[in-house]
Amino acid sequence: MRYLFCCMDRVGDIHAALVIARALRERGHTVAFVTGPPLAPLLHREGFERLARGERDGPSFETAACANPMEMVRQVRHIESALARFPADVLVGQQLAFGVPLAAERQHLPLGVVGQLAYIFPRAQPPPPEQRDAATAHAVRLYEGLLPHYATARQTCGLPREDRAPQDTSLIGDLLLLRTVPELEEDVGSLPARVHLVGDCLGLPREEPDAALRDWLDEAAASNLPVLFARLGGATLPPSTWPAFVEALRDEPVRVLALAPQAAARTAPAHFLVRSQVPESFVLERARAVLTQPTTTAALGALTHGCPALLLLHEEAQLALEYPAVAEACVRTGAARSLTLPASGPGPVQLRETLRSLLDDPAPRARAQQLQRVFAAFDGPARAADLLEQLGSSGGPFQSPHSNR
Structure with a gap:
């Protein structure tokens, strides 16, 4: 056929x-x-x-x-x-x-x-x-x-x-x-x-990281600090999202791998690594949580690797593709939380508190790991x-x- x-x-x-x-x-x-x-x-x-x-x-x-x-x-x-x-x-x-x-x-x-x-x-x-x-x-x-x-x-x-x-x-x-x-x-x-x-039918390719990324992830593991994988390259996010994200996590005990335009690296703190492209499956296996817009690929990537997610929705882009439906499904399981961003962008305090609760609460990670096993079978x-x-x-x-x- x-x-x-x-x-x-x-x-x-x-x-x-x-x-x-x-x-x-x-x-x-x-x-x-x-x-x-x-x-x-x-x-x-x-x-x-x-x-x-x-x-x-x-x-x-x-x-x-x-x-x-x-x-x-x-x-x-x-x-x-x-x-x-x-x-x-x-x-x-x-x-x-x-x-x-x-x-x-x-x-x-x-x-x-x-x-x-x-x-x-x-x-x-x-x-x-x-x-x-x-x-x-x-x-x-x-x-x-x-x-x-x-x-x-x-x-x-x-x-x-x-x-x-x-x-x-x-x-x-x-x-x-x-x-x-x-x-x-x-x-x-x-x-x-x-x-x-x-x-999931996700099909993420199995790619090896370059030496610099591998070393950064190894150092993060040795530090016992959680790795947050932030996918912030989406065009529908307010322009102020990156500055608010940096301010929110500037002094937090976390290592941040940000998928964002390379220009963002100029304002990134020392515990951030900014890349325009990464081998996502390799990174997700080592991440504690994911921050992303709720695309199908991003949400399934997190869940099939046992990572809880914070899903960002722009209030002026509520009709954007599948985003609201995907966010609703993931949040309902307890494996994710969502944050609706105003037109002006997120506030650093709200973003910091939401990420803290996601990283500190074991329940979302446990639920994500349960779903990981379901998808695998x-x-x-x-x-x-x-x-x-x-x-x-x-x-x-x-x-x-x-x-x-």
Whole structure:
């Protein structure tokens, strides 16, 4: 069977796709990719073909423009150009690749979608606004905010108007692979029947650190000071986040490894190490806690390594991708805490106190380690490959018993 993976440009997304693609390749299937040019070297190293956008290759599947109707149409054109050279039996998209369901519909192909850690759309017809909890309210805002853009893209692609209940949306394809486990998902039974849990499918590469980073981590271990891994490179964080973070931890008994622009190193205290890139799996194995925005990759990285997390949400970016849904799921388990940042950015005192409580309280770390064991036993890539094989055999739409979740 031939699978065409259609991937967004976030590195975490491509690694999630790769770990599933490898499982399919090991079973004798043929796999190719469509995505933007920057990911071509990684795909080449992995032995997968990247199919260009056409004779004039260029940007495609850009996360920053994922809700733009023209980006959705560009994805459709890229996929259809690729299908002319690679006649796939199944398309495999990603949650934020909103053009892929349009291409699947136009080409009458079954579609599997690699999801996030949390389900981001309404699970049923939502109640009146005054009766919605925060999670439901966010899902409705995200879904209703996206629909007009999706409708425009549908019209541009010559597809009929879609008038479905939220739980029946074509945006999740014939099969949605939700990257979580039952212990993180509050109500599996409320999910649409097309949604199935497949563990983390994280695919973080195993990379060795350079000598300077290894020495720094060894010195931290010898000092008996906890290592805080701070992922502060996100564009949606207020500019004042880094100064407040430095002030909050300037005199704290902790070693800080910060993933941030190198310019930040000029203001970093002596017990900070600033890097623009690190081997994350190696670092997470040695970290006591993680400070990050609640992307799926960051949250799953922390949980699958037994690290509690402080998740930062910018109050003016509450509709940002999967962030609020991921934060809510992680906080509910007790393995994480969240902090909503005002437009002006975080206050050093609040940030310091929240981090102290996370580092000093053994309960979040114990819960994160429990979830680490659950994820390790949940063979996600094999489950995902099983489901995609069934999808290919059935031709979609895919409906299997809830007990298989």
